[in-house]
Amino acid sequence: MKKQGGFTLVELVIVIVVTGIIAAIFAMQFGPSLQHYLAVGRRANLTHLADTALRRMVTEIRTAVPNSLRLLPMPSAKLSCLEMVPTSDGGRFRTGPDTQWDTANPATPSEPLDLRAPDAVFDVLTAFDNAPKAGDWVVIGNQNTADVYEGSDRAAIASIGSPPATGSSNKPLGQSRITLGAAKQFPYAYEGGRFNIVPDSLQAVTYMCKDAGVDAEGTGTGTLTRIAHYGFNASQACPVAGGTSAVVATKVRSCNFVYNPDQGATQQSGFAQLQLTLADHGEIVTLTVGAQVENLP
Template identity: 35%
Template sequence: MRPKFKTPGATMRGFTLVELVIVITVTAIIGGISSTFIRHSVMAYVNSEAYYQLADRADVALRRMSRDVRNALPNSVWVSATGNYVEFVPIRAGGRYRQDDFGRPDNIFSVLSEPVPVTAGDQLVIYNLGITGADVYAGDSIRTISSAPGSNLTQVQFAGAAYPLLSPASRFYIVNGAVFYVCDLANRRLLMYSNVAIPSAHPANFNGLTARVVADDVTGCSFTYTEGVMQHSSVVTAQLELSKNGGVVRLVNLINVVNSP
């Protein structure tokens, strides 16, 4: 079968160069407009995700710190003059004791509440008022526990002199070191030092100690301490600012501190 050939002068269908250029130009304009809308939508989504991540991290850090501060020994919360760190002595255990037991020469008292667990390095605090003569940092209201470490103790023995003041409510507390939350703005971090030997002076020196990073990307951080009426209910104000990739989050948390010893 013979192949068929188009005769000269026959019309051939297709796009001219001008039409092709017009189509490409219109497509480029539509694509540019569409990409602008898509870019703004994508950037808005990325920024919102970054913001919520920063907010979540800041909230978790402040919640953790608030929980620890609320568990502080009464009248042990201390904020530095510059507001760059807060210090306190966390309560590990506690209960009530028999008042007349303190007449014994061997410094043993009976536990009236649930038996208390005692571990190595634990110390005993009674009636800490945070004032001269009854200050845990000065060593007035704290003693070393000499009872053998173990759980479910119904009697606790301590070493040293008798306590200068006894608790009217017969309360005692078991502690094991101090805790610091420190603003390390030079390295954009919020740090925590735990199980630190209770300092005898302020400001305390925690240089050289091992820290745990509570939050990073920190660009703002400060603490203030406001005493309440008769110091029975004070407030620690913690401010934390995190920033990353242009996103900034600032949170302020008011932490109630109960100072009834």
């Protein structure tokens, strides 16, 4: 009878023990390197998330309606809100009539914006990069933060058309002509000749940091959320109710928003400082950015 080959139980035990020893050696040698690799990956991901969120905030802050930034009252340390009114475009409006054209064409006169009385039609002298639509908002001369939210210097657009061309030279009276939904008297003392366009799809926008903290595993528990299209409210509370929400950052350990509207000798430029701290399994990343805020209407 042919003898069968194989392993004895003792040989099998010896192989298992030797394999375990080799595996332990590899774990001791490569374990820290693997943990370091995972930690670097977490920090890189947190840095990317924080940088993307803060860049988005800074972009909207720099294009917001002058004097529209405000920090909303905070009911708790784990909740903070920064509100603004972002713009999509702007330009200059006609401040006085084109007398030469008006004399020759009394049936189709130029349309300056009259700041002395309610007015509903005006010529735009500059071209749009992002043309407004019916329902969007015109803001003119926002000197005080509450004004744009209360509506004293804000009016809805009914239509955007073209002014007539000026005779043989084909020189336009303006690039476009805006008709408002209702006659509006904008601030009489304003002399800048500029206006801002606020998309109705956005209206006021708030960045809300909620439930900031850290759990037992060292991961942030909070979220940074962008809330838009909830209207314009003279008195706005934090947290913001309604509107459309989009999460900008997760794993938030802490947020710190600071806004000073009176930076600079002329008090026409503010400064916002934004700090965002994210955490993931004990890895912590803190980014701080500053943004100059142009408050000259």
